[in-house]
Amino acid sequence: MGQRTVAETIREISRRHLEENNGILLGQAVTAVGWVNNTVPNVEGIIELPMTEVAGAGIAVGAAMVGRRPIFVIRFQDFLILNGSPLINYAAKSKELHGRSTPIFVRALASEGIGPVHSGVLHSIFMHFPGFRVCSPMTPGEYEQAWRVFMEHDDPMIVSEHRDSLQNTDEMEDATHEKADITLYTISSPRFAVGRAAEMLHKEGIICNIVHIVWLKPFEVMGRYLEPLSQSKLGLVIDASFEICGASRSIAYELTNNTGYPVKALGLLDKTKCLCPPYQNKVPDTQVIYDTVMNILQ
Amino acid sequence: MRSPTFNVPPNIAKQFPSELSLTMFERMCMFRYFELGVIDAVIKKEITYPVYLSSGQEAVAAALSTEIRDYLIFAQHRAHDVYLTFGGPPERLRDELLGLSSGTSQGKAGSNCLQYHENGISMFGHHGLIGENVPQAVGAALGSGKNTVCIFGDGAAEEDYVFAAMGFAATHKLPVLFVCIDNNLSILTTVDVRRSWSITDVARSLGMPAVDVADDPWAVIYHTRALSNNLPAFINCYVCRGYWHVGIGIDATPEWDRYKKVEEELIRLGHEEAIRVINEKTRRFMEELWDRELLLKPLEK
Incomplete structure (x- = not known):
């Protein structure tokens, strides 16, 4: 068992980015009760967006266009349906069209069992469009790797998180057998x-x-x-x-x-x-x- | 409300130095001749991709280009005028429209996705969802702290995310000059059919200074000067689109031709010879740019 949970890992990565990289973090109600399941650090550089999904995503994309490498928090993946258009139509296309990248780290949280508009897992939609990296880290080590890849490349990244993973401290190894069925x-x-x-x-x-x-x-x-x-x-x-x-x-x-x-x-x-x-x-x-x-x- | 003289102070042109007026006209002229070349190239099937012409609307961009410097530029889908008047090289735009690797986006983006980031110009490309550039401009101003101009149309003004982004700019007092190029048309549907409200009133209600003005370039400069020290701010400019939404066809005679009006005003101000020289020089330059022999050469795709 490791020392840190996934939630603590996300919070620490975000803190480092905001305090040391001139990063920026945007989202709706990210500093409200719970600070998005305790994944958002209480530091400078957090922008509370109004309840304007498409505009909010566009603002985050605009911050990416000028090099701030924003962390954009979407508390429930279902909201990607509205937030998707600036990500899909702009962030994902700009590198191929213009040779100018729009690196944005989209933290999209999934949940289970809380109804038709808060339980969705939408990463498949974003696999469909050229230009994204899409990952679904479930362990602290995987999350650190996802962040490292984001910072080493210049692509927009959809990070399909799941609330079931946030308290996890364990890494998960493959298990293979010689005579598996x-x-x-x-x-x-x-x-x-x-x-x-x-x-x-x-x-x-x-x-x-x-x-x-x-x-x-x-x-x-x-x-x-x-x-x-x-x-x-x-x-x-x-x-x-x-x-x-x-x-x-x-x-x-x-x-x-x-x-x-x-x-x-x-x-x-x-x-x-x-x-x-x-x-x-x-x-x-x-x-x-x-x-x-x-x-x-x- | 909508008229060629709306909110244009009397004898406004006289208040500006001749050099500025002629610079502005030269940019309009260069743009007009460029698009005449585009039209010719489309007719001759040298350009086979869609083109979004700005002719008829160019006075606003020409005016802004003389007044606001070092702004991040977020233009709309109809942006040949912005690109050229702010100093984008004509040959790079020509090549983009031809789909050549020497174009502004290596021929991959085309007429409605123009971008240019060289020679001190920071013009971000539009990707075709009208009004998408408004939240992006606001985000860029937030992220960079730089003055930003965001140009969009009267149709884009109806997008919900445009209001929301303007409201965010007002809340955070971001340095964005919003400019609505109001040609009264969404494809061919006029504003009065689409809505009963004014985007200028909306901007005011969000807490930013806002004006309506006809596309008289001197008036646009006049109002821009008044507003640019108090950003965010909003200008709604009444213009007349000369050609189809996309393509080189003409729907009807435009309500007014600002280019002609500017020419007439300059002649009244005693600049007849200067504008003749500008016209002639620009015509020759553009004839070379769109030279048939050159365009018929094998091109690197």
């Missing part, structure tokens, strides 16, 4: 459920490789992804966003294309996430992962 690739919050699912499956005699995916775009097809699949000859990509046109299917396609082995996808159903059970359309949990693997192997 299936390789489970996991993205975002299902990463916290996949270990228990693998244990349940093991009791049924099914051995699972577990491979964690942080970087969704660019998705670099590397040995760490391919080797377990070459051995298990069957894969499943599990994500917290919608399955249709989503990260799980897109990455499953890439893996199949590169190996010739079948890789299935598991994400949210094509249904609105509602407030109460059984209509919540929840992120794949231990049981759903278990059931899906059992079905695939039958």
